Amino acid sequence: MTFQNTREFAKQLDAQDALNHYQNEFIFPKVNDKRVIYFTGNSLGLQPKNTKAYVDEVMNDWAELAVEGHFYAQKPWWDYQERFAEPLSKIVGALPSEVTVMNTLTVNLHLLMVSFYQPKGKRYKIICEEKAFPSDQYMFQSQVHFHGYKPEDAIVEIKRREGEHNIRLEDVLAKIEEVGDELALVLIGGVNYYTGQVFDIKTITAAGQKAGAKVGWDLAHAAGNIKLELHDWNVDFAAWCSYKYMNSGPGNASGIFVHEKHHNDPDLPRFAGWWGHNKERRFKMEPNFDPVHGAGGWQISNLPVLSLAPYLASVEMFAEVGMDALIAKRDHITSYLEFILHEIDKEVKGNFEIITPSNPKERASQLSVFLHGEGRSLFDYLMKNGVITDWREPNVIRLAPVPLYCSYEDMYDFGQILKKGILGK
Ligand SMILES: Cc1ncc(COP(=O)(O)O)c(C=O)c1O
Ligand SMILES: Nc1ccccc1C(=O)C[C@H](N)C(=O)O
Numbered sequence: 001m002t003f004q005n006t007r008e009f010a011k012q013l014d015a016q017d018a019l020n021h022y023q024n025e026f027i028f029p030k031v032n033d034k035r036v037i038y039f040t041g042n043s044l045g046l047q048p049k050n051t052k053a054y055v056d057e058v059m060n061d062w063a064e065l066a067v068e069g070h071f072y073a074q075k076p077w078w079d080y081q082e083r084f085a086e087p088l089s090k091i092v093g094a095l096p097s098e099v100t101v102m103n104t105l106t107v108n109l110h111l112l113m114v115s116f117y118q119p120k121g122k123r124y125k126i127i128c129e130e131k132a133f134p135s136d137q138y139m140f141q142s143q144v145h146f147h148g149y150k151p152e153d154a155i156v157e158i159k160r161r162e163g164e165h166n167i168r169l170e171d172v173l174a175k176i177e178e179v180g181d182e183l184a185l186v187l188i189g190g191v192n193y194y195t196g197q198v199f200d201i202k203t204i205t206a207a208g209q210k211a212g213a214k215v216g217w218d219l220a221h222a223a224g225n226i227k228l229e230l231h232d233w234n235v236d237f238a239a240w241c242s243y244k245y246m247n248s249g250p251g252n253a254s255g256i257f258v259h260e261k262h263h264n265d266p267d268l269p270r271f272a273g274w275w276g277h278n279k280e281r282r283f284k285m286e287p288n289f290d291p292v293h294g295a296g297g298w299q300i301s302n303l304p305v306l307s308l309a310p311y312l313a314s315v316e317m318f319a320e321v322g323m324d325a326l327i328a329k330r331d332h333i334t335s336y337l338e339f340i341l342h343e344i345d346k347e348v349k350g351n352f353e354i355i356t357p358s359n360p361k362e363r364a365s366q367l368s369v370f371l372h373g374e375g376r377s378l379f380d381y382l383m384k385n386g387v388i389t390d391w392r393e394p395n396v397i398r399l400a401p402v403p404l405y406c407s408y409e410d411m412y413d414f415g416q417i418l419k420k421g422i423l424g425k
Contacts, residue, residue: 003339005415013336013408019321019329023405025049026247031386037410037417039389041402042193042221042366045247047310048317054309075312077305079279081296083312084255087319092219092238093229094257097294101242101308102275102301105220105254106135108239109187110143111298112256115268116214116237117185119147119154123212125179127186129167130157133193136218140187158188165355166197166362169204176207183213190222190238194392196356196366198226202233209234220244223255224318226364227327230257237262245365245402246318248311253304258295273300321404329403330365336408337367337401340415348422350374355396366400368392374422381421387414 003009014020026046028035038046061073070078085096092099102108117126124147126140144154158167158175176183186208191198201217208215217238222228224245230238238257242248262268270291274282276299278290291297318326338354345352351372356363371378372395379391390398401411 003336005340005343005412007409007412010336010408010412013332017329017408019325019403020407022317022321023407025317026405028405029388031384034386036386036388037414038405039387039399039401039414041247041405042196042225042244042398042400043390044243044250045245045314045402046405047249048247048313050317051247051249051310051313054313055306058305058309077303078282080303080305080308080312081299084308084315087315088255091228091315091318091323092223092240092255092257093227093233094231095260097263097296098231098260099255099257100295100299101253101255101311102299102303103254104251105218105239105241106139108254108256109136109139109216109218111271111300112216112237112239112258113139113143113185113187115258115262115270115298116216117143117147118269119144119149119184122182123184124149125154125156125182125184127156127158127172127175127179127183127188127208127213129188129192129199130159131194132157132189133218133220136187136189165195166357167192167199169200172199172204173207176204176211176213180211183208183211186213186215187218189218189220190228191219191226191364191366193221194396194398195368196221196363196398198222198357198362198364201235202229205233205235209236221366222364224314224326225330227323231259234261235259242311242314246311247314247404249307252307253311256295256298258298260294263294263297270298271300275299275302317404326403330401331360333401333403333406333408333411334363334365334367335360337399337411337414340411341367341369344415344419344422348419350422365402366398368396368398371395371397378418378421381424382417385417385421387417 061069081101084101088099089096140155141151144151158172205215214236219238219240223240241254243252272289276291276297353370356367
């Protein structure tokens with residue numbers, strides 16, 4: 001399709017967009033009395049309007065039933081997490097028994113590393129991506145320390161080539177082969193938080209496992225954003241947060257995936273707690289741990305139901321929309337945003353450099369743009385004019401045109417505001 005940088009054209013795309021009405025299901029902050037253009041759903045998704053009802057329900061049940069709510073709430077709290085299995089498994093391409101929700105992302109990755117990072121003899125190294133999200137870097141360092149290794153020896157980063165912004169698949173595969181029988185674990189962000197690069201999860205997983213390692217994924221920027229087939233891709237484990245593309249609210253519950261093939265492994269160590277204990281006998285207060293079959297066996301504490309309620313609202317919306325429809329719009333609106341950026345770049349004689357891969361297969365709902373020659377004042381101008389973006393030093397803006405609530409007209413308007421911000425200086 002040939003795009004045009006006009007409001008009429010953008011409106012026409014909105015009129016043809018089957019997901020357009022979903023923007024009405026969300027609450028937008030306002031700037032100058034106008035709803036903002038929201039590009040930071042990759043950091044914190046907007047609040048869906050129906051979320052409050054899910055939270056209020058728990059608050060009301062707590063008020064009216066108190067402790068009895070564990071068993072008699074409208075959605076009883078003691079097995080609240082089971083409501084996620086069906087819809088969430090569809091979102092990440094898993095069997096219902098392979099997913100559950102609990103804790104928060106870094107905590108869950110640590111817990112999963114207890115099970116899947118078991119260095120032994122010469123096999124103790126972890127492969128990760130260069131400049132992984134800092135929390136992951138701290139996690140790797142503390143995990144290898146915990147096992148008595150030195151980070152500079154045990155952590156192997158896959159580097160970008162000189163002058164390139166993204167990591168090449170061939171370099172990932174070569175590094176896996178090079179580390180070979182010293183490799184214990186590959187753990188990479190499925191979508192890089194900074195560049196928006198999407199990794200080939202299937203191919204990397206197979207290569208890591210061929211080398212004899214376990215392969216896990218941090219899906220913070222992937223869940224609810226890209227098509228995942230975690231079961232079929234034979235991924236060992238994964239975890240994600242729910243507050244980005246899945247709109248569950250600040251710091252709310254994380255999801256985990258543990259492949260079915262590990263559900264019956266008696267030798268897997270794990271940190272246990274009573275919520276991972278056999279469901280039928282959980283309240284018999286038995287002394288010996290008998291894990292729930294499946295990902296639920298990694299649960300530890302009783303559930304933070306108020307943190308799960310908004311996530312449940314979100315998961316149900318995703319089930320209604322379906323990942324395929326979401327992804328079709330995602331690719332189209334991201335291409336339109338890319339087009340708008342190129343057009344404005346020409347008009348202002350700028351020097352924008354999109355560092356996200358241009359190949360639609362290697363990107364999802366994010367364009368990271370180097371605004372060479374521009375500074376923080378441009379970011380401030382955008383914010384003051386109702387465009388919420390994310391600024392990373394030195395001058396990269398990350399733009400996530402989230403398909404559930406961003407419109408094509410938003411992309412056009414953004415272009416006009418960006419142009420004014422640059423030319424009006
Ligand atoms: C790739 C990635 N990993 C980990 C985190 C940290 O997650 P949390 O603070 O929920 O543990 C984030 C974002 O905050 C992230 O983008
Ligand atoms: N949870 C947060 C709390 C405070 C500030 C940022 C975050 C983020 O999630 C950042 C996000 N991981 C990112 O890719 O920038």
